[in-house]
Ligand SMILES: Nc1nc2c(ncn2[C@@H]2O[C@H](COP(=O)(O)OP(=O)(O)O)[C@@H](O)[C@H]2O)c(=O)[nH]1
């Protein structure tokens with residue numbers, strides 16, 4: 556998992572991708588500032604907003620990377636994928652093309668992101684009455700690609716807080732699992748280190764003895 560640690564504080568990077576106009580910025584602004592601006596303000600370059608949340612009782616920073624101008628897959632630098640702890644792939648439920656293109660975005664995730672990245676597929680703008688992508692289609696695509704599925708309306712505040720809440724929970728689960736795995740690894744290598752030290756301290760005689768013992772056992776077994 557990709558985290559950066561500065562003095563004791565943890566930062567997780569979340570990347571938001573998807574076609575232009577699907578509502579990535581609106582989603583982010585709703586989550587970070589609880590605001591919605593109906594005017595189409597184009598994101599320029601890569602915009603980053605952050606929000607602090609609690610993780611294991613400690614404050615952690617979720618850094619959200621909003622993309623623009625790179626909204627055709629293949630245009631976004633692979634380092635953004637690599638640095639991501641979580642990725643939100645958004646499509647507009649009223650725009651079939653943005654949903655078809657989601658598959659292309661998924662290929663980018665598979666190619667460049669880390670295997671343990673937390674992936675969300677999010678259908679946006681469900682307040683509109685022009686829906687062309689059903690909830691089941693979205694769910695199915697998400698399931699087939701190991702992604703968590705959600706639908707939102709940044710305008711009507713629907714599902715946004717819940718989506719980010721779940722994302723943070725998943726990051727937390729992943730973080731704890733990773734931490735535990737690292738502890739186990741550390742303990743194992745410490746034990747292995749002890750053994751090496753043991754052998755080194757007892758000199759080559761011990762090593763010879765071990766070899767000899769092995770051979771003796773083998774002999775007894777075969778005869
Ligand atoms: N009705 C509706 N319109 C939305 C919603 N989210 C975004 N929009 C509109 O869709 C347009 C594009 O949104 P924007 O966030 O800039 O998309 P981006 O290019 O993916 O960042 C803007 O005019 C938004 O006001 C939503 O939840 N409901």
Ligand SMILES: [Mg+2]
Pocket residue numbers: 579580581596597598621622623
């Ligand atoms: Mg934008």
